Amino acid sequence: MSFLWMLSEIRTPLGEQIFQLITYFGQEMLPVVVICALYWCYNKKLATTIGFTYVTSGICVQGLKITFRIPRPWVLDSDFQPVESAVSAATGYSFPSGHTQSAVSLFAPLTFAEKRWYLKLLYIILFLSVGFSRMYLGVHTPKDVCTALIVTLIISIIVWKGQHILENKKYTLPICMIIGAFAIFFTLYAFYLYQSGIIERKYIEDCFKMAGATIGFVNGWYLERTRLNFTTDTSGGKKTLFLRFFIGILLTLVIYLVPKLIFDSFLIWKFLRYAAVIFWIVYGYPYVFTTYQKKVN
Numbered sequence: 001m002s003f004l005w006m007l008s009e010i011r012t013p014l015g016e017q018i019f020q021l022i023t024y025f026g027q028e029m030l031p032v033v034v035i036c037a038l039y040w041c042y043n044k045k046l047a048t049t050i051g052f053t054y055v056t057s058g059i060c061v062q063g064l065k066i067t068f069r070i071p072r073p074w075v076l077d078s079d080f081q082p083v084e085s086a087v088s089a090a091t092g093y094s095f096p097s098g099h100t101q102s103a104v105s106l107f108a109p110l111t112f113a114e115k116r117w118y119l120k121l122l123y124i125i126l127f128l129s130v131g132f133s134r135m136y137l138g139v140h141t142p143k144d145v146c147t148a149l150i151v152t153l154i155i156s157i158i159v160w161k162g163q164h165i166l167e168n169k170k171y172t173l174p175i176c177m178i179i180g181a182f183a184i185f186f187t188l189y190a191f192y193l194y195q196s197g198i199i200e201r202k203y204i205e206d207c208f209k210m211a212g213a214t215i216g217f218v219n220g221w222y223l224e225r226t227r228l229n230f231t232t233d234t235s236g237g238k239k240t241l242f243l244r245f246f247i248g249i250l251l252t253l254v255i256y257l258v259p260k261l262i263f264d265s266f267l268i269w270k271f272l273r274y275a276a277v278i279f280w281i282v283y284g285y286p287y288v289f290t291t292y293q294k295k296v297n
Helices: 002-009 013-026 029-042 044-068 098-113 117-136 142-161 163-167 169-195 205-228 238-263 267-296
Strands: none
Touching: 002 117, 013 029, 013 098, 013 117, 029 044, 029 098, 029 238, 029 267, 044 098, 044 142, 044 163, 044 169, 044 205, 098 117, 098 142, 117 142, 142 163, 163 169, 169 205, 205 267, 238 267
């Protein structure tokens, strides 16, 4: 807490605005949008790598959260005051940092893939800045940020080095079964803690969302690999790719928002909503635009 107290003493209104902006790079929306753009239009392999990194590290981080159940800094020290505008996005337990996990799972694979040194440096600065922003805003301790950083970097390296395994179709089903079973076990574990009265409902909502996203991802990836296996054909030009991305994002928002307005009070619907959104991104929409391309051609 001493480091957070030191940062709180040097906060300025401008600094709070800057780091509140930087922390948005760790929101779940950015990795999803980048994955959509890469997966549908530009670099399917890299998008898949980011996707695997995101869901596996997300399950691990959420699992650590509900296992250790460490409160937020202002709960640990009632005299400590975080930046008020950052509190609403600080859901769940404090340890480890979900925003840091999200940022590293996106920018670490981009760093590995990038050839230009200045972009590599930019990506590293971005995910380190997100981690620092969480401390500056007073919503995470250095331990929260460093643990998320280390865990996600390790997973990022494993997934990056294991791309040849992901590309080999004979491993597709075993990979999906292992990760899917892990997600189901994690869901049951979170639900058990809730039913036993160990944790409150609000602390497992993110767990159900991440588990649902993981199930949607592995099922979509399996079907895409075994039945569709589309390519990111850029021959149609930038206008065609932009329309593909724009229409896909609009339809994804519909799938995300409509069930949220109707069913979101139920935990199982949170799970299913995230599963449906990610399944649509990975298999549903590629099936639609691939089928359309075949008819046009």
